[in-house]
Amino acid sequence: MSTTITSQPFNDQRPGTSGLRKRVRVFQQKHYLENFVQAMFDSVGDTQEQTLVIGGDGRFYNQTAIQTIVKMAAVNGFKRLIIGQHGLLSTPAASCVIRKYQAFGGVILSASHNPAGQEGDFGIKFNIRNGGPAPESITEAIYQNSQHISSYQILECADISLTEIGTQFLQDMQIDIIDPVADYAELMSDIFDFPAIRALLCNGRFQMRFDAMHAITGPYAKEILEKRLGAEAGTVINGVPQADFAGGHPDPNLTYAAELVEELFADIGPDFGAASDGDGDRNMILGHGIFVTPSDSLAILAANAELIPAYQKGLKGIARSMPTSQAADRVAQALNIPMHETPTGWKFFGNLLDADMVTICGEESFGTGSNHIREKDGLWAVLFWLNILAIRQQSVSEIVRQHWQKYGRNYYTRHDYEEIPIEIANQLMEGLQQQIPDLAGQSLNGHIVDYADNFSYHDPVDKSIAENQGIRIGFTDGCRIIFRLSGTGTQGATLRVYIEAIEDNPDNLFEDTQTRLKDLIEIADSLAKIKSLTGRNAPTVIT
Numbered sequence: 001m002s003t004t005i006t007s008q009p010f011n012d013q014r015p016g017t018s019g020l021r022k023r024v025r026v027f028q029q030k031h032y033l034e035n036f037v038q039a040m041f042d043s044v045g046d047t048q049e050q051t052l053v054i055g056g057d058g059r060f061y062n063q064t065a066i067q068t069i070v071k072m073a074a075v076n077g078f079k080r081l082i083i084g085q086h087g088l089l090s091t092p093a094a095s096c097v098i099r100k101y102q103a104f105g106g107v108i109l110s111a112s113h114n115p116a117g118q119e120g121d122f123g124i125k126f127n128i129r130n131g132g133p134a135p136e137s138i139t140e141a142i143y144q145n146s147q148h149i150s151s152y153q154i155l156e157c158a159d160i161s162l163t164e165i166g167t168q169f170l171q172d173m174q175i176d177i178i179d180p181v182a183d184y185a186e187l188m189s190d191i192f193d194f195p196a197i198r199a200l201l202c203n204g205r206f207q208m209r210f211d212a213m214h215a216i217t218g219p220y221a222k223e224i225l226e227k228r229l230g231a232e233a234g235t236v237i238n239g240v241p242q243a244d245f246a247g248g249h250p251d252p253n254l255t256y257a258a259e260l261v262e263e264l265f266a267d268i269g270p271d272f273g274a275a276s277d278g279d280g281d282r283n284m285i286l287g288h289g290i291f292v293t294p295s296d297s298l299a300i301l302a303a304n305a306e307l308i309p310a311y312q313k314g315l316k317g318i319a320r321s322m323p324t325s326q327a328a329d330r331v332a333q334a335l336n337i338p339m340h341e342t343p344t345g346w347k348f349f350g351n352l353l354d355a356d357m358v359t360i361c362g363e364e365s366f367g368t369g370s371n372h373i374r375e376k377d378g379l380w381a382v383l384f385w386l387n388i389l390a391i392r393q394q395s396v397s398e399i400v401r402q403h404w405q406k407y408g409r410n411y412y413t414r415h416d417y418e419e420i421p422i423e424i425a426n427q428l429m430e431g432l433q434q435q436i437p438d439l440a441g442q443s444l445n446g447h448i449v450d451y452a453d454n455f456s457y458h459d460p461v462d463k464s465i466a467e468n469q470g471i472r473i474g475f476t477d478g479c480r481i482i483f484r485l486s487g488t489g490t491q492g493a494t495l496r497v498y499i500e501a502i503e504d505n506p507d508n509l510f511e512d513t514q515t516r517l518k519d520l521i522e523i524a525d526s527l528a529k530i531k532s533l534t535g536r537n538a539p540t541v542i543t
């Protein structure tokens, strides 16, 4: 029976960089999820007779939320739902499934790498027909609707079964429970040279480790790497998804993937290491004794794209988010293809990909992807690297070093200050903003400021403008310092400081990053008064 339930708005339902993310207990408030879902269904266009994909990263509350969404979808016009078995779909797999079945869109339940469990975070976001995150016009409409909501529609019925693959009906609505891995695995085998990768993984010498961090990519990595590509059993570690991610923080970076990093930096260790995050869209790439920064990884993938079957004909263009290092720009220049600089957030790549203006995109926040879907894709990046290693028959370290020798190196680091009070963070950004008009021409620690601004992006496709996307200070020597506040945190504010220096001298390519960037780090602190305003002596996380 369809019921209209009366409810009242919650004032905190504005989606952030990637959907609505809150503590689980916030979502557990009466009507909280339902209000947001109704506001979402009311904002995404005509839902009548449409197909909707649903799946999540398996964290605590995933299945509970799916049951609610299913019961609401049934009385909000949808004709068919496609749901990953057990409610699972990695974010890239969800994007793949939306595109493959030409669905109207999808609902992804995830808070990405944020800790999970009863005391952890939960999240929900809507992806549109192209498989990518909804643009700001839609997320803003969802927020506006959530602020005026007075009731929602839901079917009162028993829970559906998410365990068996197959078709069932809820009233007139068809529900297909699908294998969450199969479509994605097939897409990967269409893109990459699986026989070449298989030969590498089975040559008896090459060793790799993939850390799924107890999150969604376990089943995907086991199926693709171990089963289809023949990597030895045990290649995938922490491969069984758990509702609380085993109490961990599945963010693939040097801090949170410490176990993997230690193994790769041991005297005797695997040749290749990789990790993905809670929902499978991020990646970290390691070689024996080397960490490949996400910015370098983007540049290296682009430079080697012609070795990959799907990109053999070359790239239409490359895009990176503004704070991502300019390493990929050098590759674009060498390839004589366009380079696009967008604000932080994968959604800004969607229009460029749809218009076929770019083929490969990446962000410093451990995201890389291409036109195969409309989300960043962790395992795709891992397979891309494996494909390069298989063809070039060199180590990760040799490939990176040769890349720097050919294109120069962009030394790069990001310093995060997490959970600082929101007022302090705003005061700090405001202080920087006020300095902008006077900075150009000044000499700071010997670096002359070329420009200073608050980045705004003019989308060349839909002509939309995104303002206040981060304060950039560019120096005449190509160095950059960027400040922005994270849009994905759930507690206080996170200040991110991005620091980049350009090195073309072949004698200076192999220095320690933090040492090399010391003078710029000092400039950043003195401009933003980080230490005095936040009372912090050091960043929470350095990547």
Ligand code: G6P
Residues within 6 Å of the ligand: 017, 018, 112, 321, 344, 345, 346, 347, 363, 365, 367, 485, 486, 487, 488, 489, 496
């Ligand atoms: C998510 C988005 C990315 C973004 C990242 C960092 O992972 O999908 O596109 O780069 O968050 O965002 P933040 O606002 O926390 O720096």
Ligand code: ZN
Residues within 6 Å of the ligand: 091, 112, 113, 277, 278, 279, 280, 281, 282
């Ligand atoms: Zn993620």
